[in-house]
Amino acid sequence: MTSDAECVRFLQENLPRLHLRWAGFRKVRRIVCKRIDHRLKELSLPDTDAYRDHLESHPDEWTVLDAFCRIPISRFYRDRDVFQFLEQAVLSRLSETAIAGGEATMWCWSLGSASGEEPYTLAILWRHSLASQFPMLAIRILATDADPEMIARAERGCYPSSSLKELPEAWRKEAVGPSGEECCIKPAYRAPVTFLLQDIREGIPEGPFHLILCRNLLFTYFDETQQRKLLRAILDRLVPGGAFVIGRTENLPEGDFGLEGWSNRAGIYRKIIRAVARFGTARAVPGDG
Secondary structure (H helix, E strand, O other), X not given: OOOHHHHHHHHHHHHHHHOEOHHHHOOOHHHHHHHHHHHHHXXXXXXXXXXXXXXXXXXXXXXXXXXXXXXXXXXXXXXXXHHHHHHHHHHHHHHXXXXXXXXXXXXXXXXXXXXXXXXXXXXXXXXXXXXXXOOOOEEEEEEEEOOHHHHHHHHHOEXXXXXXXXXXXXHHHHHEEEEOOEEEEOHHHHOOEXXXXXXXXOOOOOOOEEEEEOOOOHHHHEOHXXXXXXHHHHHOOEEEEEEEEOOOOOOOOOOOOOEEEEEOOOOEEEEOOOOOOOOOOOOOOOOOO
16 A cells, blocks of 8 residues: 555655646545555556656556546535625625626536535525525526536435535425435425536636636645636636635635635635626526637
8 A cells, every 4th residue: 555655745746747736635635545546556556656657658647647636525505604605795796786787597607516515505595595585586506527426426416414414404404305315405406506527627618607616626726827727717707796706715826816805704706897898698508618
Protein backbone atom coordinates (compact mmCIF):
# COMPACT_ATOMS: atom_id res chain seq x y z
CA MET A 1 0.00 0.00 0.00
CA THR A 2 1.20 3.50 -0.87
CA SER A 3 2.34 5.47 2.18
CA ASP A 4 0.79 8.82 2.98
CA ALA A 5 4.10 10.61 2.48
CA GLU A 6 4.63 8.93 -0.89
CA CYS A 7 1.14 9.86 -2.08
CA VAL A 8 1.48 13.45 -0.85
CA ARG A 9 4.73 13.83 -2.77
CA PHE A 10 3.12 12.38 -5.88
CA LEU A 11 0.14 14.74 -5.67
CA GLN A 12 2.27 17.80 -4.97
CA GLU A 13 4.39 17.04 -8.02
CA ASN A 14 1.62 16.10 -10.43
CA LEU A 15 -1.53 18.05 -9.58
CA PRO A 16 -0.14 21.16 -11.34
CA ARG A 17 -0.14 19.20 -14.62
CA LEU A 18 -3.92 19.02 -14.25
CA HIS A 19 -4.22 22.70 -13.21
CA LEU A 20 -5.21 21.54 -9.73
CA ARG A 21 -3.82 22.85 -6.45
CA TRP A 22 -2.43 20.75 -3.60
CA ALA A 23 -3.90 23.02 -0.92
CA GLY A 24 -7.42 22.01 -1.94
CA PHE A 25 -6.65 18.30 -1.63
CA ARG A 26 -4.65 18.31 1.58
CA LYS A 27 -7.56 17.41 3.86
CA VAL A 28 -9.22 14.98 1.41
CA ARG A 29 -6.06 13.37 0.07
CA ARG A 30 -6.92 9.96 1.51
CA ILE A 31 -9.83 9.66 -0.92
CA VAL A 32 -7.54 10.35 -3.87
CA CYS A 33 -4.69 8.23 -2.48
CA LYS A 34 -6.99 5.25 -2.05
CA ARG A 35 -8.03 5.50 -5.69
CA ILE A 36 -4.42 5.79 -6.82
CA ASP A 37 -3.44 2.77 -4.72
CA HIS A 38 -6.23 0.74 -6.35
CA ARG A 39 -5.00 1.86 -9.78
CA LEU A 40 -1.46 0.75 -9.00
CA LYS A 41 -2.78 -2.72 -8.28
CA GLU A 42 -4.80 -2.75 -11.50
CA LEU A 43 -1.69 -1.84 -13.50
CA SER A 44 0.64 -4.09 -11.44
CA LEU A 45 2.86 -1.14 -10.63
CA PRO A 46 5.01 -1.18 -7.46
CA ASP A 47 4.78 2.47 -6.44
CA THR A 48 3.89 6.02 -7.46
CA ASP A 49 7.26 6.53 -9.15
CA ALA A 50 6.36 3.73 -11.52
CA TYR A 51 2.93 5.29 -11.97
CA ARG A 52 4.57 8.61 -12.87
CA ASP A 53 6.57 6.83 -15.57
CA HIS A 54 3.35 5.18 -16.75
CA LEU A 55 1.68 8.59 -17.04
CA GLU A 56 4.52 9.88 -19.19
CA SER A 57 4.41 6.89 -21.53
CA HIS A 58 0.59 6.68 -21.61
CA PRO A 59 -0.76 10.25 -21.94
CA ASP A 60 -4.38 9.08 -21.79
CA GLU A 61 -3.75 8.03 -18.18
CA TRP A 62 -3.79 11.69 -17.13
CA THR A 63 -7.54 11.62 -17.76
CA VAL A 64 -7.83 8.69 -15.37
CA LEU A 65 -5.84 10.53 -12.70
CA ASP A 66 -7.97 13.62 -13.23
CA ALA A 67 -11.11 11.56 -12.54
CA PHE A 68 -9.53 10.29 -9.30
CA CYS A 69 -9.38 13.92 -8.15
CA ARG A 70 -13.14 14.51 -8.17
CA ILE A 71 -14.33 14.88 -4.58
CA PRO A 72 -18.14 14.45 -4.39
CA ILE A 73 -18.73 15.64 -0.83
CA SER A 74 -22.29 16.92 -0.45
CA ARG A 75 -25.42 16.80 1.68
CA PHE A 76 -28.79 18.49 1.83
CA TYR A 77 -28.91 22.03 3.25
CA ARG A 78 -25.13 22.13 3.50
CA ASP A 79 -24.10 25.36 5.27
CA ARG A 80 -27.43 26.36 6.77
CA ASP A 81 -26.69 30.09 6.87
CA VAL A 82 -26.06 30.14 3.11
CA PHE A 83 -29.50 28.74 2.32
CA GLN A 84 -31.10 30.93 4.97
CA PHE A 85 -29.64 34.05 3.34
CA LEU A 86 -30.78 32.84 -0.08
CA GLU A 87 -34.26 32.29 1.32
CA GLN A 88 -34.55 35.53 3.29
CA ALA A 89 -32.81 38.01 1.00
CA VAL A 90 -31.49 36.83 -2.34
CA LEU A 91 -34.28 34.84 -3.96
CA SER A 92 -36.96 37.41 -3.16
CA ARG A 93 -34.89 40.19 -4.72
CA LEU A 94 -34.07 38.12 -7.78
CA SER A 95 -37.73 37.15 -8.15
CA GLU A 96 -38.94 40.74 -7.95
CA THR A 97 -36.38 41.82 -10.53
CA ALA A 98 -37.27 38.98 -12.89
CA ILE A 99 -40.98 39.73 -12.67
CA ALA A 100 -40.37 43.45 -13.18
CA GLY A 101 -38.47 42.53 -16.33
CA GLY A 102 -41.40 40.53 -17.65
CA GLU A 103 -39.82 37.13 -17.09
CA ALA A 104 -41.84 34.04 -16.18
CA THR A 105 -38.94 31.84 -15.06
CA MET A 106 -36.01 32.25 -12.72
CA TRP A 107 -33.07 30.26 -14.02
CA CYS A 108 -30.46 28.80 -11.65
CA TRP A 109 -27.27 26.83 -12.22
CA SER A 110 -25.79 24.46 -9.63
CA LEU A 111 -22.22 23.87 -10.77
CA GLY A 112 -20.43 20.75 -9.55
CA SER A 113 -23.71 19.39 -8.22
CA ALA A 114 -22.35 15.92 -7.30
CA SER A 115 -25.28 13.59 -6.55
CA GLY A 116 -27.88 16.35 -6.51
CA GLU A 117 -28.21 17.41 -2.89
CA GLU A 118 -27.63 21.12 -3.58
CA PRO A 119 -30.06 21.61 -6.50
CA TYR A 120 -32.75 19.54 -4.78
CA THR A 121 -32.31 21.63 -1.61
CA LEU A 122 -32.83 24.77 -3.70
CA ALA A 123 -35.96 23.30 -5.29
CA ILE A 124 -37.34 22.33 -1.88
CA LEU A 125 -36.55 25.76 -0.44
CA TRP A 126 -38.30 27.50 -3.32
CA ARG A 127 -41.46 25.41 -3.22
CA HIS A 128 -41.74 25.53 0.57
CA SER A 129 -40.90 29.19 1.22
CA LEU A 130 -41.18 31.30 -1.93
CA ALA A 131 -43.44 29.74 -4.56
CA SER A 132 -46.60 31.05 -2.91
CA GLN A 133 -45.14 34.58 -2.78
CA PHE A 134 -44.36 34.55 -6.49
CA PRO A 135 -47.06 32.36 -8.11
CA MET A 136 -46.42 33.97 -11.49
CA LEU A 137 -42.79 32.87 -11.48
CA ALA A 138 -41.43 29.36 -12.04
CA ILE A 139 -37.97 28.15 -11.07
CA ARG A 140 -35.73 26.00 -13.25
CA ILE A 141 -32.45 24.60 -11.98
CA LEU A 142 -29.72 23.21 -14.23
CA ALA A 143 -27.30 21.01 -12.28
CA THR A 144 -24.01 20.00 -13.89
CA ASP A 145 -21.23 17.65 -12.86
CA ALA A 146 -18.32 15.93 -14.59
CA ASP A 147 -18.87 12.52 -12.96
CA PRO A 148 -21.37 10.24 -14.77
CA GLU A 149 -21.88 8.13 -11.64
CA MET A 150 -22.85 11.22 -9.65
CA ILE A 151 -25.28 12.36 -12.35
CA ALA A 152 -26.91 8.92 -12.40
CA ARG A 153 -27.38 9.00 -8.62
CA ALA A 154 -28.78 12.52 -8.79
CA GLU A 155 -31.32 11.63 -11.45
CA ARG A 156 -32.45 8.71 -9.31
CA GLY A 157 -32.99 11.13 -6.44
CA CYS A 158 -32.78 8.66 -3.54
CA TYR A 159 -30.51 9.08 -0.52
CA PRO A 160 -29.65 7.59 2.87
CA SER A 161 -31.37 9.36 5.75
CA SER A 162 -27.99 10.62 7.02
CA SER A 163 -27.69 12.85 3.94
CA LEU A 164 -30.96 14.59 4.85
CA LYS A 165 -30.43 15.14 8.56
CA GLU A 166 -29.65 18.87 8.23
CA LEU A 167 -32.73 19.60 6.12
CA PRO A 168 -35.46 21.32 8.21
CA GLU A 169 -37.89 18.71 9.49
CA ALA A 170 -40.96 20.34 7.94
CA TRP A 171 -39.27 20.42 4.55
CA ARG A 172 -38.12 16.83 4.88
CA LYS A 173 -41.63 15.59 5.69
CA GLU A 174 -43.08 17.54 2.78
CA ALA A 175 -40.51 16.79 0.07
CA VAL A 176 -39.09 13.35 0.84
CA GLY A 177 -40.77 9.96 0.91
CA PRO A 178 -39.44 6.60 2.15
CA SER A 179 -38.41 3.97 -0.37
CA GLY A 180 -37.04 0.87 1.32
CA GLU A 181 -33.86 1.81 3.15
CA GLU A 182 -33.59 5.11 1.30
CA CYS A 183 -35.45 8.41 1.14
CA CYS A 184 -36.48 9.66 -2.28
CA ILE A 185 -37.32 13.16 -3.47
CA LYS A 186 -40.97 13.44 -4.42
CA PRO A 187 -41.79 14.19 -8.09
CA ALA A 188 -43.00 17.76 -7.48
CA TYR A 189 -39.58 18.68 -6.09
CA ARG A 190 -37.67 16.81 -8.78
CA ALA A 191 -39.52 18.46 -11.65
CA PRO A 192 -37.69 21.83 -11.65
CA VAL A 193 -34.23 20.21 -11.74
CA THR A 194 -32.42 19.08 -14.88
CA PHE A 195 -29.10 17.23 -14.62
CA LEU A 196 -26.39 17.50 -17.25
CA LEU A 197 -23.07 15.65 -17.50
CA GLN A 198 -20.58 18.41 -18.17
CA ASP A 199 -17.03 19.37 -17.18
CA ILE A 200 -16.76 23.14 -16.80
CA ARG A 201 -13.30 22.99 -18.37
CA GLU A 202 -14.84 21.66 -21.57
CA GLY A 203 -18.21 23.39 -21.80
CA ILE A 204 -20.50 25.83 -20.03
CA PRO A 205 -24.27 26.19 -20.45
CA GLU A 206 -25.33 29.16 -22.54
CA GLY A 207 -27.48 30.88 -19.92
CA PRO A 208 -28.19 33.49 -18.82
CA PHE A 209 -28.89 32.59 -15.19
CA HIS A 210 -30.24 34.65 -12.31
CA LEU A 211 -28.42 32.55 -9.70
CA ILE A 212 -25.23 30.52 -10.01
CA LEU A 213 -23.98 28.30 -7.19
CA CYS A 214 -20.29 27.44 -7.57
CA ARG A 215 -19.45 26.10 -4.12
CA ASN A 216 -16.43 24.08 -3.03
CA LEU A 217 -15.11 23.29 -6.48
CA LEU A 218 -13.46 25.95 -8.63
CA PHE A 219 -11.89 27.97 -5.81
CA THR A 220 -10.90 24.93 -3.77
CA TYR A 221 -9.40 22.48 -6.24
CA PHE A 222 -8.36 24.41 -9.36
CA ASP A 223 -5.22 26.49 -9.69
CA GLU A 224 -5.41 30.27 -10.03
CA THR A 225 -4.99 30.21 -13.81
CA GLN A 226 -8.04 28.00 -14.18
CA GLN A 227 -9.94 29.98 -11.55
CA ARG A 228 -9.53 33.24 -13.43
CA LYS A 229 -10.28 31.76 -16.84
CA LEU A 230 -13.37 29.85 -15.74
CA LEU A 231 -14.69 32.54 -13.42
CA ARG A 232 -14.91 35.04 -16.27
CA ALA A 233 -16.69 32.50 -18.47
CA ILE A 234 -19.12 31.58 -15.69
CA LEU A 235 -19.92 35.18 -14.81
CA ASP A 236 -20.60 35.89 -18.46
CA ARG A 237 -23.63 33.61 -18.00
CA LEU A 238 -24.93 35.58 -14.99
CA VAL A 239 -27.48 38.35 -15.54
CA PRO A 240 -26.59 41.84 -14.28
CA GLY A 241 -27.76 42.00 -10.68
CA GLY A 242 -27.71 38.20 -10.43
CA ALA A 243 -26.29 36.25 -7.49
CA PHE A 244 -23.07 34.23 -7.47
CA VAL A 245 -22.41 31.86 -4.57
CA ILE A 246 -19.06 30.31 -3.60
CA GLY A 247 -18.08 28.16 -0.63
CA ARG A 248 -17.98 29.89 2.74
CA THR A 249 -14.28 29.09 3.20
CA GLU A 250 -13.32 29.95 -0.38
CA ASN A 251 -11.93 33.19 -1.76
CA LEU A 252 -12.21 34.76 -5.17
CA PRO A 253 -8.93 35.38 -7.00
CA GLU A 254 -7.65 38.94 -6.86
CA GLY A 255 -8.92 41.29 -9.52
CA ASP A 256 -12.04 43.05 -10.73
CA PHE A 257 -14.61 40.51 -11.86
CA GLY A 258 -17.60 42.83 -11.69
CA LEU A 259 -18.90 41.48 -8.38
CA GLU A 260 -19.86 43.15 -5.13
CA GLY A 261 -20.44 41.48 -1.78
CA TRP A 262 -24.00 40.55 -0.88
CA SER A 263 -23.14 38.44 2.15
CA ASN A 264 -19.42 37.92 2.68
CA ARG A 265 -20.10 35.49 5.52
CA ALA A 266 -22.20 33.29 3.26
CA GLY A 267 -19.94 33.71 0.23
CA ILE A 268 -22.68 35.38 -1.83
CA TYR A 269 -21.96 38.11 -4.38
CA ARG A 270 -24.04 40.26 -6.70
CA LYS A 271 -23.05 40.99 -10.30
CA ILE A 272 -22.67 44.72 -10.70
CA ILE A 273 -25.15 46.27 -13.11
CA ARG A 274 -23.33 48.14 -15.84
CA ALA A 275 -24.79 50.93 -17.96
CA VAL A 276 -25.41 48.58 -20.88
CA ALA A 277 -26.68 45.03 -20.32
CA ARG A 278 -25.23 42.40 -22.64
CA PHE A 279 -28.09 39.93 -22.60
CA GLY A 280 -30.81 39.51 -25.17
CA THR A 281 -33.26 36.64 -25.19
CA ALA A 282 -30.81 33.73 -24.98
CA ARG A 283 -32.00 30.96 -22.73
CA ALA A 284 -30.34 28.19 -20.77
CA VAL A 285 -30.51 24.97 -22.77
CA PRO A 286 -28.87 21.79 -21.42
CA GLY A 287 -25.87 20.90 -23.55
CA ASP A 288 -25.23 24.37 -24.97
CA GLY A 289 -21.80 25.95 -24.72
